Amino acid sequence: MAGVYIHIPFCKKACHYCDFHFSTSLQNKELMMDAICREIDARKGYLENKKLSTIYFGGGTPSLLSQDELKKIIGEIKGHFEIAYDAEITLEANPDDLTKGKIKELIGAGINRLSIGVQSFFDEDLERMNRSHDAKQAIQAVENAQSGGINNISIDLIYGLPNLTLDKWKSNLEQAFKLNVSHLSAYCLTIEEKTAFNHFLKKGKITLPKEPETIEQFELLMSEAEKHNFIHYEISNFCKEGMQSRHNSSYWSGEHYLGIGPSAHSYNGVSRQFNVANNMKYIKGIEAVSPDFEMEILTEENKYNEYIMTRLRTMWGVSPDIILDSFGKETCDSFLVVAEPYIISGNLQWKQDCLVLTKSGKLLADKIASDLFIAPNP
Ligand code: SF4
Known part of the structure; x- marks a missing residue:
């Protein structure tokens, strides 16, 4: 099985924390749609006839696309x-786009899963982030989707935000679970260099919670999710039984995927390919049949480190048997030596022949992963 990711590089507003690739000018939307369809055609061989189990519209804000535009892209795919009969077809959406009429259009185009960018249920936090919606619209969006017939819904929330107290975070989580969605992605704010938040931080216009406060927020997230029978299947992802994002899970399982659109990444087990993160350069490259991208051939170290980085964050964990089969005895032995102190300290534990993070280990996921990495050969 394999997946296709389509990057829709347009947004109404620039959120103050965001460093994804997008433009707030929709001027070239039509040209972009044509270029995306042409890229799908040009790269039809990339997945070597593997059947698609997921199609994912990310961005940017794919909910800005009309039904015709979505139909055109899905038709091209x-x-x-070949698409599995039960393929997951996800669209990332902003709440202000999800009217009842829009939900009908999305279903008509073939969308069967929504990932809704809620981020917070407090208007003052949404304003601070420069989001294009308010809290009421976020609740309404989920209700519209549910009453319209889409029940596979994920919402995104952010913690570690300026001025986010533990009480406010608790209230965000309570509201999220009350909405009866099947999936929750909760990310800790990271300040990226080229964002407004980074600028505000340098100017002293915002202050971030201290590390112990963010840890407390993460711990509350884990305990509230558990209380509501959500499975913590990846560091930032929680779901009801059987409702994991197939798209994200396929990334973490090393499945191949084709990334279409500016800034999209592709992976075929041998290399990673990165499309240019510039709308006009992307369109011109496709029009000239000379696509603008970079390619990285993966070394054995890259593959091993990626396996550790992705699997360690999941509830399935890292399998020494897979390391042995794929990377050899020496690498497997050294993995077990480095992992041992973390097992003794209670940060890693054995589960069905795999090493998984414990609750305390989840707080140290990045540090443990980087200790387990192997350095590339000079
Ligand atoms: S809507 Fe999404 S992609 Fe667009 S700026 Fe906001 S966070 Fe970034």
Whole structure:
């Protein structure tokens, strides 16, 4: 199985924390749609006839696309790839786009899962982030989707935000669970260099919670999710039984995927390919049949480190048997030597022949992963 990711590089507003690739000018939307369809055609061989189990519209704000635009892209994919009958077709959406009429259009275009960017249920926090919606619209969006017939819904929340107290975070989580969604992605704010938040931070216009406060927020997230029978299947992802994001899970399982659109990444087990993160350069490259991208051939070290980085964050954990089969005895032995102190300290534990993070280990996930990495050969 494999997946296709489509990057829609347009947004109404620039959120103050965001460093994804997007433009707030929709001027070239039509040209972009044509270029995306042409890229799908040009790269139809990339997945070597593997059947698609997921199609994911990310961005940017894919909910800005009309039904016709979505149908055109999905039609192009259907024309060139075999799609599983039960394929997950996800669209990232902003709450202000999800009217009842829009939900009908999305279903009509073939979308069967929504990932809704809620981020917070407090208007003052949404304003601070420069989001294009308010809290009421976020609740309404989820209700519209549910009453319209989409029940596979994920919402995104952010913690570690300026001025986010533990009480406010608790209230965000309570509201999220009350909405009866099947999936929750909760990310800790990271300040990226080229964002407004980074600028505000340098100017002293915002202050971030201290590390112990963010840890407390993460711990509350884990305990509230558990209380509501959500499975913590990846550091930032929680779901009801059987409702994991197939798209994200396929990334973490090393499945191949084709990334279409500016800034999209592709992976075929041998290399990673990165499309240019510039709308006009992308469109011109596709029009000239000379696509603008970079490619990285993966070394054995890259593959091993990626396996550690992705699997360690999941509830399935890292399998020494897979390391042995794929990377050899020496690498497997050294993995077990480095892992041992973390097992003794209670940060890693054995589960069905795999090493998984414990609750305390989840707080140290990045540090443990980087200790387990192998340095590339000079
Ligand atoms: S809507 Fe999403 S992609 Fe667009 S700026 Fe905001 S966070 Fe970034």
